[in-house]
Amino acid sequence: GENVEQHPSTLSVQEGDSAVIKCTYSDSASNYFPWYKQELGKRPQLIIDIRSNVGEKKDQRIAVTLNKTAKHFSLHITETQPEDSAVYFCAAMDSNSNSGYALNFGKGTSLLVTP
């Protein structure tokens, strides 16, 4: 099955700096890669996603890049703010598999943005 590795497990940055979180996946059939933000005690919220036919996607301060050949994808947050502090999860999905749209999650990155 799919195995998603995520690094780093914790990340501390100063407000205004950039943060980068990296994930690798093992199943070359995976074709959808979402990123979720989970604040303490709350549900995971989708912040950005990318499909396998695209190399990069950007939404304001957040961007995701995908390298299908190397089987890795990254989340980039620019001009970080204290409210960006949360746990971020990457995930991978093979929408054509027998398991349908089940997500395989990385272990998460706890991001702390200090003022």
Added chain:
Amino acid sequence: SAVISQKPSRDICQRGTSLTIQCQVDSQVTMMFWYRQQPGQSLTLIATANQGSEATYESGFVIDKFPISRPNLTFSTLTVSNMSPEDSSIYLCSVVRTNTEAFFGQGTRLTVV
């Protein structure tokens, strides 16, 4: 997006008892999923619940322990049976729209004492 109502939001249960978690969606969806998130950990898929068929369980999860119902396209339940302290976790239901975007319920924080 999808509006997902999950309840209870939290519960404290005695070991050996069972708890049924409900998940209600504001519109019809084909696929619903149940995940477990142990304290400080990532999300692990328990099972896929499709209407009209038996739930499909992931390795390490069995129907006797986590029976699932999916009576229609807007509702599902997950039961945690014969609970032990190791079952203390957050349980989340999830639905996927046709564009593969997944949405989560607010989760059920279960503590077994």
